[in-house]
Amino acid sequence: MTKKERALQAVQRLKQLYPDAICSLESRSPLQLLIATRLSAQCTDARVNIVTKDLFAAYQTAEDFANAQISDIERLIHSCGLYKTKAKDIVNMSKMIVEEFGGQVPDTLEQLTRLPGIGRKTANLIMGDVYHQPAIVTDTHLIRITNRLGLVDIKDPYKVEMQLKKLLPPEGSSDFCHRIVHFGRDVCKAQNPRCGDCPLADICKQTGVNRKTA
Secondary structure (H helix, E strand, C coil): CCHHHHHHHHHHHHHHHCCCCCCCCCCCCHHHHHHHHHHCCCCCHHHHHHHHHHHHHHCCCHHHHHCCCHHHHHHHHHHHCCHHHHHHHHHHHHHHHHHHHCCCCCCCHHHHCCCCCCCHHHHHHHHHHCCCCCCCCCCHHHHHHHHHHCCCCCCCHHHHHHHHHCCCCHHHHHHHHHHHHHHHHHCCCCCCCCHHHCCCHHHCCCCCCCCCCC
16 A cells, blocks of 8 residues: 555545544634634643633734733733743734734735744644645644654654645645544544554554554
8 A cells, every 4th residue: 555545545534533624722713713723832722722712802803912911911821831922922923914914814824924923833724724725734643643654754844744745635634634633632642542443553554563552
């Protein structure tokens, strides 16, 4: 089986396992998704969803965030970790969105990665979820699992993204990334993956190799 054939098998099986490819971060607008994703760095999505309830109740628009006091944002997002840097980025990215993009979250990867605190991972999430463009979100789950499956052979996020672009159907790449996150939490965990219950075990390059079956 070639890498591309293995990738297509993974895409189809995870689609059956998780029909609804839903981002686990809760949001009601492109701006909220952008901010929630920035908050998720080194923080669980569950914690972010708790924090953003109060944050998004207090601030609704890019103008609201742009005019906010950084100390007020810090207070609301304190439990997310790295809160000082994240608060500064949220205010500064909102100012740029207001000043350069008319208050709307930009719609190209190049523009998104110009925003303070926004890298390719977050930019790709916005491109896929908001603008419905082909996108590959290289979070820790995607990197870990695609390496285990033998689809990629490197840990660098950018290089993983470039390798997967050659293997994944463009129209399904964004949904695949969401499904991988759920799969990584449920089955293919970082520690003690549940290989015995894995629907991808027969196409996985590392099943049973130096890993425990739970």
